[in-house]
Amino acid sequence: MSNHLHREPTRLVPVPNPNKIPERDIDKAPILECRHLGIDFGGLTAVKDFNMAIGRTEIAGLIGPNGAGKTTVFNLLTKVYQPTRGTILLDGVDTNNMNTVQVNKAGIARTFQNIRLFNNLTVEDNVKLGFHNHIGYGMWSGIFRLPNYWKSEKVAHERAMELLSIFDMDYMARYTAGSLPYGAQRKLEIVRALATNPSLLLLDEPAAGMNPSETAELMDNIVKIRDTFGIAILLIEHDMSLVMGICEGIAVLNFGQIIAKGTPDEIKNDPVVIEAYLGKRKEG
């Protein structure tokens, strides 16, 4: 697992806003940089002038009221939608001409707001599918069970079990993904995303539907992922205890626009943010 993640930056990009990036990442180029990102759906502007930089090992949060455009940002980053305006630099490389598959190969993995697992496959197979582009044998080796098949499948099995054991899920390896309890399904989705060897992990409401103790475990796991794999994590979340607890930088989105950026403490006390969430105090 040691060689799991190590990508040298292909081009050094100046960090645009150093005080929003954790100290340890300051001299390094950001892993993700969005410049003036925007998308229109017909006449509706869903995201407008979205600027953000995420450090190489940062845990960043994207929050905002319902319908603010948070998931749309994720869909732009993973190229489910092609942006109308602006650029996305992943590790200094423009992702403009890439599709979803290529963006994943370039290093962005994601989970979904409503869980999207391969429900009829086993937990182990779900993780192996994350390895899909790292297993090097083709269709014919598979059909004729050439030595290549046995070797690659053995490696894939070992790596899948190793990855699962990090999250104490190795005993579930042969269960069907769809039969897992809710919390385990959420965890498996993260493991599957990690298996694709990302440098940036996008988590879309990872704590949705979880009770406080499950949320606490999830927070530990997110920090563990960052520390073990040395990757950046961007998460959308409504659970403020989670966001304030582990995020180092937070961006607040409202009506498709960033209204505030900063550390958790700055965000908590920002009047603009409070207004966006709670509304304006009536005069008089």
Added chain:
Amino acid sequence: MKSYLKNMKSVTKVDFATYLGVILAFVIVTVCQNMDLLSRQVTGMLVPICCYVVMAVSLNLTVGILGELSLGHAGFMSVGAFSGVVTSMCLSESIPNELVRVVLALVVGTIFAAITGVIVGVPVLRLRGDYLAIVTLAFGEIIRDIINCLLVGWDENGLHIALNIDGTKNIDSLGLSENGIEIIKGAQGASGNDRIATFTVGFVLVMITLVVVLNLVRSRTGRAVMAIRDNRIAAESVGINITKYKLIAFVTSAALAGAAGALFGLNYASVSADQFDFNTSIMVLVYVVLGGLGNIWGSIVATVVIYVLPEALREYADLRMLLYAIILIVVMLVTNNPTIWNFFARVHQQLRERKGGQVE
């Protein structure tokens, strides 16, 4: 050995049981055949059963594993049948050995069906669900219509092919020499073929199909295909090329159907394109659905049972199709009934507990 069996994944056990079952069935039937226990009627059904088993297993790859409804599977069978028959007739003088000829015909049938699979698959697989089903249906009919106006002959100058689109041509317009053989005569199909298909070849074809399909499904490729079936968006998000894997599954399925078709064509003295119409596609789909989507051994059992059923019911002449329909309905109701599934699960558990108690 016992511990090895215990450690084996349950899917691997099922696969081995499937292979064993097919081999066992083959051995029993062959022994019975050699002892003259089988009637002519039964012997005549052996090769078609092999063909339809291959058809059902290969269609299961598209419908059960890839999760896309294809209603044009008979079209690929037809392509395989006619290219196989043409191959066999062309080589009848140069290669007298029947076995070699059958194998060559099967290979050619497979290749032609695979090419057709690519041609049909590239536009069709852009669609999803009902739309895909309807377009495959249309392609199946197009293939039938094209073969219906195809004229093919063979003489010492080589292969003569003409398309009788406006209905003015007939087999004579090919200009064959005196020793020439008329192979495909438009809507009349191909007749006067050598019947060189044997049950042994059919059995080998079934085994090859099983190896290809089962190994494919249990490999990286098959995993990707099933991932697309389970969740297309998630599959894309982990870096799986949707179009590529859909096409792989679809073309493999078409190629195997081509092999089945070639065997089928070589089993009868005459075949015509109308034998491979929409009804045939639906019939194979019934085998697949009844056997269980994605369940390979289920497809085999369902094919054999449903193929034999109308023949077995022959003595109730008038009620035959009625009984056939009722049995289909009952099987569908029973296999989809949760109460019955729970009942079997309980029985299974009780058996297991009893077994566990004995060991202790």
